[in-house]
Amino acid sequence: MNDTITQNLLVFGGVLFCAGLVGFLSRRSLILMFLSLEMMLSGVSVNLITFARHHQNYQGQILAIMVLTIAACEAAIALALVVSLYRRKATLDVKAWDDLSETIIPKVSESPVRFGDAAMEFPILTPAGLDPLERPVPSDFEANESGTADKVSTRTHEVSSHA
Amino acid sequence: MDYQFTEPTWQLGMITPIVLGALAYLLLQHGVLAKSKQLMAAGVISFCGAIVFAIGFAPSTMESVMLMCFCSIATAGGISFLVAREPVYAALGFATAVLSTCGIMFMQSALFLAAATMIVYAGATIIIFLFVLMFAQQTQLRTYDVQLTHPVVAAAIGAVLLITITMCVTGAKGIKLASPDASRPYSGAVLPEDLRSSAAIDFLKTQPIESMSVPGTTAGLGRSLYTDYLIAVELAGAVLLVATIGAIALAQRPAENLS
Structure with a gap:
């Protein structure tokens, strides 16, 4: 067997591993982080199979089968964890679990995301009306067409009494 | 080597x-x-x-x-x-x-x-x-x-x-072909005539590298898996069982009255 193929395939396994590493470091979605882990494992499998061919026995392939088994276990556990985490916070963002880390790390405020066009930015409406927590609505309050303030209702009451 | x-x-x-x-x-x-x-x-x-x-x-x-x-x-x-x-x-x-x-x-x-x-x-x-x-x-x-x-x-x-x-x-300037590994006699691509004899190891050691064939058959892989690596197979099965139980336990919906 020509050993340059072995060398090239070892480098290719390294390429897959590094692609998975970059994905794991840069992605924020939990599911895609676990897919990056699977890609790293497949790079390792390529390495093992190349060495099995190089040594001309089955030991590397058997080790690759073990890697496949552990990858299946890891996928099952990881998906169960992701589902239970999603039930708690309804997001797949890994940053949502930042409060599990040390508290001395300063929080970086997120910059607004622009994806292509400005369709993802929404106008901010100024708050209007009464805050029901600050001023509870009285029990005898009746809404009418002209407004919701108390003074309006009292004024209309006066007008009706004069008439 | x-x-x-x-x-x-x-x-x-x-x-x-x-x-x-x-x-x-x-x-x-x-x-x-x-x-x-x-x-x-x-x-x-x-x-x-x-x-x-x-x-x-x-x-x-x-x-x-x-x-x-x-x-x-x-x-x-x-x-x-x-x-x-x-x-x-x-x-x-x-x-x-x-x-x-x-x-x-x-x-x-x-x-x-x-x-x-x-x-x-x-x-x-x-x-x-x-x-x-x-x-x-x-x-x-x-x-x-x-x-x-x-x-x-x-x-x-x-x-x-x-x-x-x-x-x-x-940096390895041409990876040399490895000599046959005699410690796992069932894992080689070429088997000696009688595997149970101690002459198998001697046979593998004297095997010239050029005559070794490529490990390509699934039967050979299964033979190696269930002889040399039987304990590893059992352990992998145990790990799969534990992972299944863990996944089922983790994915269960929490009880309603848990407060």
């Missing part, structure tokens, strides 16, 4: 494709983010340049064109997995990379492993991941799908690691 490790050398053809690939990743992910066709075209050109450099400057070109094609497709799938913002497209890029890897395994005469990887990864894992993605799917892209955490730093770390791996692999 004499590996003659020489001093690792800095070769231009070794570093240039890696740097070009990292550049292609950064350009493509920024181009996808900004929806700029120029940036994406520059990224694709940089990736093609990386492949051309890697083929041209390799110590000697790969014998098989198919192997080279599979490697290129798998790397392209990996990069599209990295740059795609929609999670479903990223999963499809991952599937492309894994299927091309299965082709490489076929060409390395690991037939059973290629089929098993195709079934387990591209069949089961991708489908389950897609189920979870659709379970958690929103109508539009979320912030955590679009935004990355320090892609430049991640690409730099990956490039440095890849350069290190390449230096280690190509």
